[in-house]
Amino acid sequence: MYRIGVDLGGTNIAVGLVNEKFEIEVKKSVPTGATRPADEIIADMAATVAAVCAEKGIDVSDIESIGIATPGTANNATGVVEYANNLPFSMTPIAAMLAEKLGYKKSVKIANDANAAAWGEAVAGAAMGTKNNVMITLGTGVGGGVILDGKLYTGFNFAAGELGHTVIEVDGAQCSCGRRGCWEAYSSATALIRMTKEKIEECNQMGRKTIMSDKPKVSGRTACDAMRAGDEAAKEVYDKYIKYLACGLVNMINIFQPEVISLGGGISGEGQSLIDALLPLVRAAQYGGASEKATQLKIAKLGNDAGIIGAAMLA
Amino acid sequence: MYRIGVDLGGTNIAVGLVNEKFEIEVKKSVPTGATRPADEIIADMAATVAAVCAEKGIDVSDIESIGIATPGTANNATGVVEYANNLPFSMTPIAAMLAEKLGYKKSVKIANDANAAAWGEAVAGAAMGTKNNVMITLGTGVGGGVILDGKLYTGFNFAAGELGHTVIEVDGAQCSCGRRGCWEAYSSATALIRMTKEKIEECNQMGRKTIMSDKPKVSGRTACDAMRAGDEAAKEVYDKYIKYLACGLVNMINIFQPEVISLGGGISGEGQSLIDALLPLVRAAQYGGASEKATQLKIAKLGNDAGIIGAAMLA
Numbered sequence: 001m002y003r004i005g006v007d008l009g010g011t012n013i014a015v016g017l018v019n020e021k022f023e024i025e026v027k028k029s030v031p032t033g034a035t036r037p038a039d040e041i042i043a044d045m046a047a048t049v050a051a052v053c054a055e056k057g058i059d060v061s062d063i064e065s066i067g068i069a070t071p072g073t074a075n076n077a078t079g080v081v082e083y084a085n086n087l088p089f090s091m092t093p094i095a096a097m098l099a100e101k102l103g104y105k106k107s108v109k110i111a112n113d114a115n116a117a118a119w120g121e122a123v124a125g126a127a128m129g130t131k132n133n134v135m136i137t138l139g140t141g142v143g144g145g146v147i148l149d150g151k152l153y154t155g156f157n158f159a160a161g162e163l164g165h166t167v168i169e170v171d172g173a174q175c176s177c178g179r180r181g182c183w184e185a186y187s188s189a190t191a192l193i194r195m196t197k198e199k200i201e202e203c204n205q206m207g208r209k210t211i212m213s214d215k216p217k218v219s220g221r222t223a224c225d226a227m228r229a230g231d232e233a234a235k236e237v238y239d240k241y242i243k244y245l246a247c248g249l250v251n252m253i254n255i256f257q258p259e260v261i262s263l264g265g266g267i268s269g270e271g272q273s274l275i276d277a278l279l280p281l282v283r284a285a286q287y288g289g290a291s292e293k294a295t296q297l298k299i300a301k302l303g304n305d306a307g308i309i310g311a312a313m314l315a
Numbered sequence: 316m317y318r319i320g321v322d323l324g325g326t327n328i329a330v331g332l333v334n335e336k337f338e339i340e341v342k343k344s345v346p347t348g349a350t351r352p353a354d355e356i357i358a359d360m361a362a363t364v365a366a367v368c369a370e371k372g373i374d375v376s377d378i379e380s381i382g383i384a385t386p387g388t389a390n391n392a393t394g395v396v397e398y399a400n401n402l403p404f405s406m407t408p409i410a411a412m413l414a415e416k417l418g419y420k421k422s423v424k425i426a427n428d429a430n431a432a433a434w435g436e437a438v439a440g441a442a443m444g445t446k447n448n449v450m451i452t453l454g455t456g457v458g459g460g461v462i463l464d465g466k467l468y469t470g471f472n473f474a475a476g477e478l479g480h481t482v483i484e485v486d487g488a489q490c491s492c493g494r495r496g497c498w499e500a501y502s503s504a505t506a507l508i509r510m511t512k513e514k515i516e517e518c519n520q521m522g523r524k525t526i527m528s529d530k531p532k533v534s535g536r537t538a539c540d541a542m543r544a545g546d547e548a549a550k551e552v553y554d555k556y557i558k559y560l561a562c563g564l565v566n567m568i569n570i571f572q573p574e575v576i577s578l579g580g581g582i583s584g585e586g587q588s589l590i591d592a593l594l595p596l597v598r599a600a601q602y603g604g605a606s607e608k609a610t611q612l613k614i615a616k617l618g619n620d621a622g623i624i625g626a627a628m629l630a
């Protein structure tokens with residue numbers, strides 16, 4: 001039994017054939033061409049689904065379920081993308097459009113991309129086996145997905161779970177959403193890069209030595225790598241980043257008390273050392289931190305495949 | 316058909332007989348005596364339930380359902396209070412104890428008091444008819460209760476929904492929970508009183524005139540009343556309070572996208588003028604604020620009876 005997951009991004013459409021062990025057996029990707037009409041995007045999506053099936057010698061009609069992870073506000077009930085920022089979707093019934101192009105008789109499911117990734121981790125990744133869990137993606141932004149009582153929580157208008165857009169510092173750093181002081185403005189990879197650059201600038205002005213000054217390009221790894229090499233200024237950057245990240249995680253624990261929070265996105269590549277740095281701060285501040293029933297922090301397992309696997313498992 | 320709701324507080328045990336229109340027909344209250352053994356507290360609770368029934372000439376066995384709103388971590392599934400801060404409960408099966416003392420054959424239900432009040436507003440108050448709603452209580456602290464998909468959300472360990480204990484200002488004002496900068500430390504009545512006192516002190520030192528200086532005692536109403544009388548310093552206090560309250564409310568909207576957020580507790584006595592002050596700030600900052608499907612802000616309807624009515628309706 002095979003399922004198809006489609007991860008529709010602003011740059012690429014990735015399609016995966018997912019088996020019963022939640023492994024992706026075939027994966028193909030085509031450019032999204034995000035400025036084209038929706039109809040053309042969906043046509044290429046359908047062609048890629050067909051190509052993935054063909055490679056395995058399976059008829060599309062034999063696919064158990066098809067799901068799409070999409071940017072924007074995705075109405076799970078109707079399969080309509082109500083609005084997307086970077087794609088030409090406005091009340092666009094992408095599920096029905098894909099099903100029609102494929103001649104697929106069952107209904108195609110859709111979910112917001114961050115939610116689909118969280119669903120993937122819940123079904124087949126770091127939060128497998130739990131009914132209440134939260135995924136936080138530490139990438140360009142801070143994304144969130146919330147699974148409550150075994151179901152993806154989307155709110156009454158399918159726009160819930162914008163966990164990165166909760167203010168943790170009133171009048172703080174400017175966020176992409178227009179507010180100031182959002183968690184995203186302190187805990188995204190973008191924020192870590194900003195903090196790193198600020199520290200390098202500060203060191204340069206003070207004549208303080210830091211190996212971070214020698215790097216030609218600053219990335220989310222610059223401070224982490226320099227810290228491990230014993231650089232003190234880098235340690236200050238990392239500690240500050242961890243402090244804000246822990247603050248936001250404690251907020252989520254006090255709100256949801258989930259069994260698991262899984263951390264994904266580029267920063268989660270730091271692995272267990274990230275968890276080890278966060279845990280003491282989180283346990284000291286959270287409600288019920290001393291209890292055996294305290295939320296577990298885990299590194300997400302599925303990486304970039306979470307969206308495909310989550311989409312495939314929406315049905 | 317009648318139901319019984321018990322609102323167990325640190326000071327009083329209030330018991331109400333609730334009819335099918337969610338009206339309390341009989342209400343009785345006895346002192347909690349919170350330092351006594353649990354057994355004695357439950358005995359007085361049972362006697363009060365019996366007295367309420369007797370006054371209406373109803374046999375306890377004919378009561379449709381009995382519920383208790385209790386402080387602390389209330390396991391809804393087992394009827395056990397796992398822990399309470401200001402009552403002698405530690406893994407105490409208060410539901411079974413009350414049922415046994417009353418000879419009541421059905422199971423007694425329990426919920427945390429803030430959650431029971433939220434449930435009351437959801438079933439019979441400001442959020443009636445909606446499946447996803449949040450109640451925020453602006454009293455001594457900032458309490459929260461979350462109803463998702465028509466059910467009270469308590470997390471996997473029955474401790475979820477501590478919405479007041481989410482940091483909105485890193486390293487900010489000291490909170491009772493041990494953290495700094497919690498929403499509670501800016502949006503409770505206690506916080507408003509602190510802000511009012513700070514402003515009076517500031518005015519006194521600057522030789523600035525404010526009618527708030529003439530009040531013998533500062534309460535949560537002092538700034539609101541003085542503002543309405545045209546006092547500028549009071550307006551500054553109120554605006555600051557509204558700014559922080561709006562910030563926390565936007566956080567909750569971006570997380571939950573509930574149909575309704577109802578505001579209860581002492582500060583909600585300000586009524587529609589509170590909503591009118593909050594709405595422009597909330598709509599400008601929230602995700603989806605321009606949409607027709609934006610969360611409604613409402614003043615809670617049931618007042619101090621929310622706990623009794625919510626407890627009665629738990630079954």
